[in-house]
Amino acid sequence: MSANTITEHQQQAYIAGQAADARIRFELETEGMTLNIGPQHPATHGTLRIVVRLDGEQVVWADPIPGYMHRGYEKLCEVRKYQQVTTLVNRIDWLGSFCNEVPFILAAEQLYEVEAPPRAQWIRTILFELGRIANVTLFLGDMGVQLGAITPVFYAFRDREYVLNLIESATGGRFHPNYDRVGGLKDDLPKGWVDECKQAMQGIRDFCDEMETLLLGNEIFATRCRGIGVIPRQIALDYGLSGANARASGIDWDLRRDADSPLAWKHADWKVWTHPDGDSFARYWVRLQETREATKIVEQLLDSLPAGPVMAKMPARLRVPKGEAWISTENPLGEMGYYVVSDGGPSGPFRCKIRTPSFNNISIAPWLLKGVYVPDVITILASLYFILGDIDR
Amino acid sequence: MSDTPETDPAPDAAEPAPEAPEATEPAPEAPEAAESEPEAPEPERTPDPVRDPLMAKITGDLGDAVLGQEVVKGDMWLRVANPAWRRTIQYLKDHGFDYFCFLSGIDWLPSQESVTRYEQVYTDDAPADPPARESGITGGDSRFQVFVRLYDVDRKVGITVKADLDDDEQPTVESVVAVFRGAEWHEREAWEMFGFEFTGHPGLRHLYLPKEFEGFPLRKDFPLLARAVKPWPGLVDKEPVPGEGEDEEEEAAATT
Numbered sequence A: 001m002s003a004n005t006i007t008e009h010q011q012q013a014y015i016a017g018q019a020a021d022a023r024i025r026f027e028l029e030t031e032g033m034t035l036n037i038g039p040q041h042p043a044t045h046g047t048l049r050i051v052v053r054l055d056g057e058q059v060v061w062a063d064p065i066p067g068y069m070h071r072g073y074e075k076l077c078e079v080r081k082y083q084q085v086t087t088l089v090n091r092i093d094w095l096g097s098f099c100n101e102v103p104f105i106l107a108a109e110q111l112y113e114v115e116a117p118p119r120a121q122w123i124r125t126i127l128f129e130l131g132r133i134a135n136v137t138l139f140l141g142d143m144g145v146q147l148g149a150i151t152p153v154f155y156a157f158r159d160r161e162y163v164l165n166l167i168e169s170a171t172g173g174r175f176h177p178n179y180d181r182v183g184g185l186k187d188d189l190p191k192g193w194v195d196e197c198k199q200a201m202q203g204i205r206d207f208c209d210e211m212e213t214l215l216l217g218n219e220i221f222a223t224r225c226r227g228i229g230v231i232p233r234q235i236a237l238d239y240g241l242s243g244a245n246a247r248a249s250g251i252d253w254d255l256r257r258d259a260d261s262p263l264a265w266k267h268a269d270w271k272v273w274t275h276p277d278g279d280s281f282a283r284y285w286v287r288l289q290e291t292r293e294a295t296k297i298v299e300q301l302l303d304s305l306p307a308g309p310v311m312a313k314m315p316a317r318l319r320v321p322k323g324e325a326w327i328s329t330e331n332p333l334g335e336m337g338y339y340v341v342s343d344g345g346p347s348g349p350f351r352c353k354i355r356t357p358s359f360n361n362i363s364i365a366p367w368l369l370k371g372v373y374v375p376d377v378i379t380i381l382a383s384l385y386f387i388l389g390d391i392d393r
Numbered sequence B: 001m002s003d004t005p006e007t008d009p010a011p012d013a014a015e016p017a018p019e020a021p022e023a024t025e026p027a028p029e030a031p032e033a034a035e036s037e038p039e040a041p042e043p044e045r046t047p048d049p050v051r052d053p054l055m056a057k058i059t060g061d062l063g064d065a066v067l068g069q070e071v072v073k074g075d076m077w078l079r080v081a082n083p084a085w086r087r088t089i090q091y092l093k094d095h096g097f098d099y100f101c102f103l104s105g106i107d108w109l110p111s112q113e114s115v116t117r118y119e120q121v122y123t124d125d126a127p128a129d130p131p132a133r134e135s136g137i138t139g140g141d142s143r144f145q146v147f148v149r150l151y152d153v154d155r156k157v158g159i160t161v162k163a164d165l166d167d168d169e170q171p172t173v174e175s176v177v178a179v180f181r182g183a184e185w186h187e188r189e190a191w192e193m194f195g196f197e198f199t200g201h202p203g204l205r206h207l208y209l210p211k212e213f214e215g216f217p218l219r220k221d222f223p224l225l226a227r228a229v230k231p232w233p234g235l236v237d238k239e240p241v242p243g244e245g246e247d248e249e250e251e252a253a254a255t256t
Helices: A008-028 A073-077 A082-089 A097-112 A118-146 A151-171 A193-216 A219-225 A233-238 A280-303 A357-363 A374-384 A388-392 B009-014 B030-036 B051-065 B082-094 B112-122 B183-194 B225-229 B244-255
Strands: A033-037 A049-055 A058-065 A323-331 A334-342 A351-355 B066-072 B075-080 B099-107 B144-152 B157-165 B172-174 B197-199
Touching: A008 A058, A049 A374, A058 A374, A073 A082, A073 A351, A082 A097, A097 A118, A097 A323, A097 A334, A118 A151, A118 A193, A118 A280, A118 A374, A151 A193, A193 A219, A193 A280, A219 A280, A219 A374, A233 B099, A280 A374, A334 A357, A334 B099, A334 B144, A351 B099, A357 A388, A357 B183, B051 B066, B051 B075, B051 B082, B051 B157, B075 B082, B082 B144, B082 B157, B082 B172, B099 B183, B144 B183, B157 B172, B183 B197
Parallel strands: B075 B157, B172 B197
Antiparallel strands: A033 A049, A049 A058, A323 A334, A334 A351, B066 B075, B099 B144, B144 B157
């Protein structure tokens, strides 16, 4: 399949759209119209502006304009020390912010040539998965809101709260934990945390079941999602789609399983779910299954939590050896990675390239939105699931 | 650690037995010295059953275009000549590396901000001369480098490809949008942040910054205005810096 292949559905939609347009143009003499969606729009999760050229109800072209929240983290990282960068990168994907720290710290640890003790890696993995649950839970509810179902989002906010409470009691921060240190963690888990966590995981699984009955079985939801925004496998690879967006296009690629990571995923028994359809429904379905898998990972890791310190003995050395490290992990939104270059200087990263999943995931929008109808624009954007801080960083 | 002096003959031969308290000192360094002697260039290099043959095939097929290659830390790096940039990416895509991760650039100009100011803060004898320009893994001859990260989803290996951009004023490289469509935004970002010129790109325009913006923010000579006005308070660490002697004692105590 070459990169230029379009699916049969898109081809038919395009032909039908062209025919309908020609008829309307002939009868009504309509002209095209340029519509600004955003920067302030409830469907954009922040300040993403999308300029769409409409012909009747159909999108002729779409051009996302990011940058309303660009904070220049790559430049700021260069004037901070390694330990200070975690505060910044917390703010990239603000819904699962603990997950942003982890790849950077792993890269820094590779440069420092230290390794965190097993207990720290276990707790990192558990909190990583809690971050994923906190993030994706909101998506599972929010997708309903975009399509007109108000109820799911209330359930989502309710159940996410339990997870945020757990993150808060362990790290001290609900949204910006800043809990990772080079060589380990700030603190150990508080007393009684493990039992609370297991209880909350049961609650999240119940929430997933609720969503399944509320949305996946809903006829309106299925009609508005099935066959909408189909991304073929080759296109997804070309644009570098990652995470659930890639797995919904049938790409069996999960860095938790496929990358050689010091974190504890390999000690749990779980499954990577893929879906062959590549449409909005598939993306929702994959994320729902992922949330269930995440609860399983957390429970298994809580049972096998090793004892010991949470901080490695750090060499009292100020200079980080010269080197380059690329570490990426499977974040809630997709592959997030840091290409960190150290010049042997004492101050911090010489260069820190931040690869964020939403950047690639939304760069497909000009291709994907061509020829769709206006209401489907909202469906597609919601199902791609981006966070503005993750695009603009 | 404690039994290394017995197994390794070198420290015993070098110094006689009566130096009992100081015998702990060379213990941490002894294994490194023993390992580095047989293999001179790469001490901690272990053969990689997947990546080594793959890299051999890639370098064999690309021939003269390859300027440097390394397989370290379970990862692959490749540096190719600037004219062969697009051809290399196309070759890799055709040979399994079909997942486009990201494309970006590096400015290897030594950073005044992050190096010398720190020296002034921490040491009394501030070095006057700036450090020489050095390139990282696989080396480099120019100030600017463009690099791209690709994955082979089926074989589950990744590769980082770098290329030098010879001209400092107008660094130019061929665009890879025709190979990977996803490179479009990444090249726009590199264009506005580093000033790289991508020939053949369908439309190099600003992605993040406003149209009127002048300069290239991620170049090392672009000043970070907030820091120029007021030094970053986090830079000055009030806590006492542990000395070298103390450090060695602690490490020796930890190993015994």
